[in-house]
Amino acid sequence: MANIVQFENVGLRYGTGPETLSDVSFTLATGAFYFLTGASGAGKTSLLKLLYLAQRPTRGIIRLFGEDAVTMPRDRLPGFRRRIGVVFQDFRLIPHLSAADNIALPLRVSGVSEAEIEAPVREMLAWVGLRDRADAKPPTLSGGEQQRIAIARAVITRPEMLVADEPTGNVDPDMADRLLHLFESLNRLGTTVVVATHDFQLLQRIPGAHMMRLDAGRLPDPTGSLRHPPRKP
Numbered sequence: 001m002a003n004i005v006q007f008e009n010v011g012l013r014y015g016t017g018p019e020t021l022s023d024v025s026f027t028l029a030t031g032a033f034y035f036l037t038g039a040s041g042a043g044k045t046s047l048l049k050l051l052y053l054a055q056r057p058t059r060g061i062i063r064l065f066g067e068d069a070v071t072m073p074r075d076r077l078p079g080f081r082r083r084i085g086v087v088f089q090d091f092r093l094i095p096h097l098s099a100a101d102n103i104a105l106p107l108r109v110s111g112v113s114e115a116e117i118e119a120p121v122r123e124m125l126a127w128v129g130l131r132d133r134a135d136a137k138p139p140t141l142s143g144g145e146q147q148r149i150a151i152a153r154a155v156i157t158r159p160e161m162l163v164a165d166e167p168t169g170n171v172d173p174d175m176a177d178r179l180l181h182l183f184e185s186l187n188r189l190g191t192t193v194v195v196a197t198h199d200f201q202l203l204q205r206i207p208g209a210h211m212m213r214l215d216a217g218r219l220p221d222p223t224g225s226l227r228h229p230p231r232k233p
Helices: 044-051 074-081 099-109 118-127 143-155 173-188 200-204
Strands: 003-013 019-029 033-037 059-064 084-087 161-165 192-196 210-213
Touching: 003 044, 019 044, 019 192, 033 044, 033 173, 033 200, 044 161, 044 192, 084 143, 099 118, 099 143, 118 143, 143 161, 143 173, 161 173, 173 192
Parallel strands: 033 192, 033 210, 084 161, 161 192
Antiparallel strands: 003 019, 003 059
């Protein structure tokens, strides 16, 4: 499948207010890395919600994994969502569960047996550098540690697409580099990665990444063509 996502003239309106997104058209290639940029209020989070099927558009066509996501019956949505990993800006970890149990949650929801959960959870903890924090509860973890647990939870099911909303917004520059390295490693394994950010410094850190810039709910290029981010001289 050449394209994992296709948007055609998509619009999104909340209630009776003005459109948050207007005539948005683009495609995402399978296995590529994308930065979604734009000023605060440009519509980045709303576009991500459409990507991970938390919201349906007001108008337009959205195709995910080759299928129409707009008219898809609701009983098929949970299975589709399991093909997409999501890293939320506010982490959304369950405070009374350990780091390991937070990571294991998607597997348990999917019905994976307990005997098959322990090994992948250990692997994810090692991958994000938190093997020694398996039993820690989220309130005892730093912001960067919580973010890494959220990332591990998002990718433990080996999603075909990973969507991350401002994943480096609450961490220092060194941790931001580490998180981006995790995303890049996942991308090299074949996962399509979409990272929303307002930090233009990030765009120089992933060679070969593409950039889409939202401006007041619109993509300035109506064809949705991709632009490479600026490189350091």
